[in-house]
Amino acid sequence: MARKHAQTEDDSEINITPMLDIVFIMLIFFIVTTSFVKETGIDPIRPEADTAEHKSRGNILVAVSETGRIWMQKKEVELSQVRALAEGVVSESPESSAVIIADRGAPTGVVIDVMDQVRLAKVNQVSIGAEQKN
Amino acid sequence: MRRTRKRHDEEAEINITPMLDIVFIMLIFFIVTTSFVREFGVDINRPDNTPPKDQKVSEVIAVRINELGEVSVDDRPTDVGRVRALIESGLASKPEASVVVIANRQADAGILVTVIDGARSAGASKVSLAEDAS
Numbered sequence: 001m002a003r004k005h006a007q008t009e010d011d012s013e014i015n016i017t018p019m020l021d022i023v024f025i026m027l028i029f030f031i032v033t034t035s036f037v038k039e040t041g042i043d044p045i046r047p048e049a050d051t052a053e054h055k056s057r058g059n060i061l062v063a064v065s066e067t068g069r070i071w072m073q074k075k076e077v078e079l080s081q082v083r084a085l086a087e088g089v090v091s092e093s094p095e096s097s098a099v100i101i102a103d104r105g106a107p108t109g110v111v112i113d114v115m116d117q118v119r120l121a122k123v124n125q126v127s128i129g130a131e132q133k134n
Numbered sequence: 135m136r137r138t139r140k141r142h143d144e145e146a147e148i149n150i151t152p153m154l155d156i157v158f159i160m161l162i163f164f165i166v167t168t169s170f171v172r173e174f175g176v177d178i179n180r181p182d183n184t185p186p187k188d189q190k191v192s193e194v195i196a197v198r199i200n201e202l203g204e205v206s207v208d209d210r211p212t213d214v215g216r217v218r219a220l221i222e223s224g225l226a227s228k229p230e231a232s233v234v235v236i237a238n239r240q241a242d243a244g245i246l247v248t249v250i251d252g253a254r255s256a257g258a259s260k261v262s263l264a265e266d267a268s
Contacts, residue, residue: 016150023157030164047244049251052174061173064243099173102243108199109239111246112265115178127175130247 035059035093041074044103049130060089060098060123062114066105070114079113086121097125176250179262195224195233195258197249198266201240205249214245218252225256232260239265 040063062082063071070077072085090096098118102111111128118126197217198206205212207220225231233253237246246263253261 020154020157023154023161027157027161027164030161030168034164034168036167046174047247049174049176049247051251051254052176055173055175058173058175099175101173102247104242104244104247106243107239108237108241108243108246109265111243112237112239112263115263125177127177128243128247128250129173129175130251132174 035089035096037061038073038089040101041071041076044101044106044129046101046129046131047104048133050133052130052132053127055097055099055127057095057097057125058099058127059093059096060086060118062086062098062100062118064100064102064106064110064114066103068107068110070110079110079117082114082117083121086118086123090122096123097127098123099127099129101129176247176254178250179260193228193231195221195228195231197221197233197235197253199235199237199241199245199249200266201238203241203245205245214248217249218256221253221256221258225258230259232262233258234262234264236264236266 035057037059038061040061042063042065044063044065061072065071070079070082072082077085086096086098100111100114100118115126195208198209200206203214205214205217207217208224210220212220221233235246235249235253237249250261250263
């Protein structure tokens, strides 16, 4: 039997089509799931907590300063504007969760009011920012 | 002049290399920007307008915070650091109780977080936050 020696090609061929397929799908996935987190504008001193968990999808950040001022997206806002701003983020990414970064000395009443406003904006997961105790 | 009619190339040539360049850079950009949220937080629940007295009294551990930041667990005044231990002993006698934190509006948010943290560390199944109406 005559054996046909199949010529193996020297240069390795990369199949472009499947690779492009995968790359485009990954790209579209990341474009859709990316949500840009807007910083609050101030950096309050967070309280410490043992049970502080990493909030991986915390993309609505509301800061409450020691004097009870509310900051969102790098500007100071009134309580009435919190809901509208939160709803704006929710319309872009429905699975948003909120983190209220309250200063240790911030008045609890303001924190509770902010929490209520964020809840009204249909954000289900609300947490208060804390530092992990080490 | 003899016109040589050039035969138009039937296949459209796509330059793969620049396209791959752009696609990979976009992909890396989006991969990197999705992982930029670094907030830690403590989850909170707000009861939906059910005053804590609606539940059977035996099933609720009420932690009050007054405007000076003094904490009392089931009407026993305590120190912020001992909240966890007191809630643990309260849970020992009422195992399925939920903890309701009734905070005065003027109290510091730091005390609130410490109390919620203590309640969660003590193993309470449900911790919710209410406002002190007085």
